[in-house]
Amino acid sequence: MNYNRCFHCGNKLIPSTADMKISYEELVVEVQDAPCEKCSYCSRISFGDEVYGTVERFMETMKPKGISGTVMNYYENIAKGIEEGQ
Numbered sequence: 001m002n003y004n005r006c007f008h009c010g011n012k013l014i015p016s017t018a019d020m021k022i023s024y025e026e027l028v029v030e031v032q033d034a035p036c037e038k039c040s041y042c043s044r045i046s047f048g049d050e051v052y053g054t055v056e057r058f059m060e061t062m063k064p065k066g067i068s069g070t071v072m073n074y075y076e077n078i079a080k081g082i083e084e085g086q
């Protein structure tokens with residue numbers, strides 16, 4: 001298996017989930033259980049561009065509704081919300 005390496009310590013990154021806080025223009029949303037990669041050694045977390053892209057697309061569609069400060073679950077609210085919106 002081909003692992004990415006931690007940018008901080010160079011150890012293996014393993015797939016995991018974590019909470020992230022993301023601000024997009026004037027909106028701030030807390031996202032729970034977002035897919036990420038976590039370092040097996042120093043526990044640093046990195047989210048992929050795809051995750052940011054998905055959350056930003058979601059926030060773009062939600063912007064007119066004013067959801068600033070909302071807590072969202074990545075799979076339940078965001079990934080699903082984008083599917084339903086298309």
Ligand SMILES: [Zn+2]
Pocket residue numbers: 006007008009010011039040041042043044
């Ligand atoms: Zn590390």
